[in-house]
Amino acid sequence: MRAPDLLRFAAGALSGHRLRTLLSVAGVGVGVAAVVSLTALGEGARQYVVNEFTSLGSNLLIVMPGRVETTGSIPFGGVTHDLTLEDFQALVGRIYLIRSAAPLAVGSETLRHGDLGRTIPILGTTASYAEVRHLEMASGSFLPRRDPEEAGNEIVLGTKVARELFGGENPLGKLVRMGVWRFRVVGVAAPKGRSLLGFDMDDAAFVPVRTVMQAFDRRTLFRILLEVRSRGEMEQAKREVVRLLAERHHTQDVTVITQDAVLSAFSAILNALTLALAGIAAISLAVAGVGIMNVMLVSVSERRAEVGLLKALGATDGQVLAAFLAEASLLTGAGGLAGLGAGLAAVKILTAVYPAFPASPPAWAVGASLAVSVLVGLTFGLWPAYRATRLDPVNALMRR
Template identity: 60%
Template structure:
């Protein structure tokens, strides 16, 4: 029998048990689709994080209060023995010539009100330098006034969502709002920006950093954002900033200075491991699907014992019998793999449309690996049933035993 005859023979056998064939296909297709979809999700998360940090610029330093060695906590928690103050910012600006711009950042949450309307929002305290450092834009009015760091003017810049919720169609410029127990005057409205590093910039109120620290009774800054003149100077600027803060903090290196490269490298490693873990979990379902194919083929051999006996009686050698059942298993896994690819790409497309910021595209290695593993699973798990069929005694097989 030629390869075409063997495939036609296998096809007729599969068509003879349509329900069983469909269920087996679904098992394999779910495994392949899971590999494609989960790796697309992992790669999409990696792309999202990369795009978020790339939008900040490659010459940005982020200073966080706290360091594991001095606090025992992760730096992201912001815990520190010594507070990171506005005086630290002035020292950095004065003593690190590579610093182009510096924006201290204080963060809190408060109820903001205008008239009878109230809304819980995130309040950011900073300086005019926050506008260019974070690549923000003003839609109406102006940004924070350029005053000394230790002076807090009672002015506020609001996000687009805050404007719509509190003022509706009214002009907010010059209107008083209440943040907690403090009164501020609106001087500007931000242009719509959406999510940035997990924060909805349309749903914030920005006030002078000194006012924010007094409002929330904060002894330490949340972050210091530093823009360096050129990316080539980023490492030297980082060392100089650490040197200034270490000197001011009595020789203790109790702050963490992050660069875009270090943050992206850390996230890339974490998300890369996550992608592989997701692929591993999905690969388990492929193995289960392969076992399902083996069980189906074993049942098929039992049901078709007389057929195998007839083929042997007509002179078919054991190798040909083995090929018949092996090709049948491979056809099942191949069809399931193709259906799984369709499911995976369809799921990725739905994810990308539902979350445009998440570039959920399956990587080529995952697609290739899923197809190859599905074919191997069909071949490997089809060997046992095929060998059992090839070893049947023709006399006993014709008798159905």
């Protein structure tokens, strides 16, 4: 028997029961649409997080003082050196893989303007910080370029700080006080949200690094942020930073982390989420499969006479089996296509409503849902089709 004949025969049988066929197709369609749209959501969430991280600067190395290790095993063991501005200068001057670098010193103090005061983290850094962290300005400019060793009276406010202290007033050029220190506002940062370092960047202010060290009487830096020239050089840069600082401190006492570690953890979590969603959706496919099996069993028992006739006309058991399997897989195949269409449409609508959310079904989910729907037809159609071949043609033909 030729394959086109088989398919035409099966399609003809299905067209005899339009409503039943339509409902079976819809059942599978819902399942496939669920797989496609839910995996699109999961994948969208992952992509969203990845994009957010990338916007923070994905070539970022963060140098922290101290070393993550178990302490106490060596009595009188090594002294932990702090990170200093000299370390920072050395890194900038000697590691050519670094595109730009910013030191970070941190204090917490009340910033005042008129009668209003707000206690916030004061971040001391340099002009390069804006490049390293891809910081956008809402108005004005970031800290001016100058020798990191020099103090200055410029301040850049986070959006929230600016709003709280100045209300609707334009803060540019105005003075704010911090203890005995006075600063002139040179810029307001665009909203950025919570950073990797744990600060709410919108509720913080930036001043020259030297100023923070003087104001809070600090000799050490909280972090050094380094932007590496390219992603491929991250590991090498990390090694060189560690080696240089170990050389300067005579012991390895710094920790360098990359965003990749954090990012891949998030990515793995969200991948698991996507898989879980796909699993849940797959249950609806299985339910649809049971529905198909039911429909096919009804169909087989309704068409006993037809099965008997086909055998009398010389159809082999294999051909009868193939005919019913073709019917089941046509049902689920059509359901798969319909569901794919519906799922993609749902995703389109979602992205039209929330353009920022990059929802798109992963290719594997599209391919797999189609393949699985045909497979569901074959699997759940197998038993009914087998029963059709076991029908006694004599009994089947005696009925009208």
